[in-house]
Amino acid sequence: MASIIFRTLISNPACYHLSWLSPSSIVRSKCKIIRSMSSESSQRIFQLKFDPLTGNSEWIVVDEGEDTENSPKALLSSTSYLDMLNDSRRNRAFRKAIEKTVTRPCHVLDIGAGTGLLSMMAARAMDSIDTQQCTGAKGMVIACESYLPMVKLLRKVLRVNDMEKKIHIIHRRSDEVNSADITSRADVLVSEILDSELLGEGLIPTLQHAHDKLLVGNPQTVPYRATTYGQLVECTFLWKLHDLHHNEAIALDSVHLAPAGLETIICAKSQQYAMHCDAISEEIRLLSEPFKIFEFDFWKRPESHGQTELHIKPTCDGKVHAIVTWWVLQLDYEGTVFYSTAPKWISSPSSSKDKQTESYCAADWCDHWKQCVWFIPGLGMSVSKDHQVHLQAVHNDTSLSYNLKYDDPRVVLGPNDLHVKDCQLTLSPERIGIYGDIEWRSSMLKAVRNALQKNIPSLCVVADDSVFLTILTAYLSPTSHVISMFPGLREKGAQYLHAVADANGFSMDRLKIIGKRETCLTLEDTNQKKVDLLVGEPFYHGNEGMLPWQNLRFWKERTMLDSILSKDALIIPCKAILRGCAMSLPDLWRSRRCLETVEGFDHSVVNSTLGACGDLPASQESPCLPYFIWQCGETKALSEVFTVMEFDFSNPLSPCSGKAKIGFTKSGSCHGFALWMDWLLDADNSIVLSTGPERRYWKQGVKLLHKPVAVGINGSCDIDGFSSAEIEASLNSLNGELSIKHAFL
Incomplete structure (x- = not known):
């Protein structure tokens, strides 16, 4: 199961206080958190577990001391903390500015401290000051961090850098800090709560509260502007x-x-x-x-x-x-x-x-x-x-x-x-780009039209959130009834179809919208009719950023509908194929590599928690993460596209596995594998919709290696290189997780 943590804070377990972070912002942690504020020793995380095969979610409680697969540790690998700490230009710029700003013992406040990098820079800058010229003056650094998993990492980083006594941690959101938490207002603010838009992480409300409650008049700040x-x-x-x-x-x-x-x-x-x-x-x-x-x-x-x-x-x-x-x-x-x-x-x-x-x-x-x-x-x-x-x-x-x-x-x-x-x-x-793409539309049109030529369905079910397939089947088969599940669009999808029905030449009396997350149709829902045609793109509204194979939810829903499918029911897509390609991804790998020292501060303790690739213990694997390959900087395909495994939708969901041998077609440094799904729309395999790197509308899954591997064309690689590799994958049909292993030969 995938997990989502919400950074919504509560000061009382019965009182939910919504954060000011806008849903549209590119929040650094890409998650929010709910926690109890009764006492730090008893804080617990309320973690939302999401099942990609069903679309269902449930709240579970994880205690601060737990370190299991259900803990937030696994979630931090999908955040941008690691990428940010690997940005040497950013780190160097902040160090230079802090050294120029902290030139005397003073009170420094770090808001959104993360691993404590800026706090340690400020503390080190004060340590380097000639104390003989600052008789009687005392300095202090306060690190304010609300996100519990990061607070745990922050403590580890301070400990290995012998900074525990030099930096005071406040485990709270900065707008919850008051005069009782700090002895005096801060002279200097060091903070980096910026997203790509600048304001999306709440920069303005944070600065407003800080100036009102936490900072002296005319403070020094890094950044300045x-x-x-x-x-x-x-x-x-x-x-x-x-x-x-x-x-x-x-x-x-x-x-x-x-x-x-x-x-x-x-x-x-x-x-x-x-x-x-x-x-x-x-x-x-x-x-x-x-x-x-x-x-x-x-x-x-x-x-x-x-x-x-x-x-x-x-x-x-x-x-x-x-x-x-x-x-x-x-x-x-x-x-x-x-x-x-x-x-x-x-x-x-x-x-x-x-x-x-x-x-x-x-x-x-x-x-x-x-x-x-x-x-x-x-x-x-x-x-x-x-x-x-x-x-x-x-x-x-x-x-x-x-x-x-x-x-x-x-x-x-x-x-x-x-x-x-x-x-x-x-x-x-x-999604708008996909719906306007002529090639994609013509493939869908051809697949549905071919299916209708074989058998005019009495009942068609659109299993996902595809408004395109709903309109297409209603238009091409004017005598059929169509049920659209719309698990994500729900009532919005129904209102939309009412509005465009006339323009598309169909009547809403032939359509029924279920609008439930669970596919639980019975013969009562279908007026005792069996389903003759089951279709999906597949597309689930709100899940666009997930790993490609998590759209195998379509297979789960096909399985749940098994009892009401007619004997000769047609299913589109009829099959899915997990494909991949060996890739040179130097920029992406560099941004995800293991940390050692960051501007002189040891950060090696955060690597496994943040999902780094590099010198991890043999038992630990870097996670497979979703990326638009076309946006990953320098990229080069080192192999032909290979097939790892197939998923046959004519049969109910079951565990499956596959293996592929990879021959390299270009020499270079292999940093990992790009993996994606190809959806086969017909039994003849003549209509294939690929979500691979050559198309910009879908994210691919990227499995990065511990270290770059030198590879070459068969028979021409260097003595230290490899001419082939093997990749193996297996699907857990209970939770939708895909296990991926590889070896170079």
């Missing part, structure tokens, strides 16, 4: 991620997910999306110079809401599909140490004449901070060189938003479908 920047871009790929109406119009397949008059009934949420824009830099056409949007000073209390109006002159004619944004940190007061998340096509802040300036741009690939993308509605905005564009930017406590206007009143960005709000479906950009 953050500035957000943007640039207008044209990019067909980015357009396809949000404009379903115009993309599906090109398909001409008579399925209208976003029909005329309801153009935005399926849409991506209006927010910034974190993305490695360097990966698509060759497809991006820049339409403006970079422009400054907002400036946030950490040394003074920020406002919850801000607005600015910008007048931007396009540098060439084109169509604005998106705004790419990033931020730059000025870490010290003097303005000599910077860190930037700008894409590589942007020159660094250190291009100034001051040679003392040190700039740490994100030149080395890292995953904890990316650029962000804001989509321009519809087909985008056509612009002309030197014809001004007006940009309105707004921020609240946790996010930024934009409104682009042209000074030509004849330009209209797109329809304003306010009347669709009640039945509007908000999907991920990747």
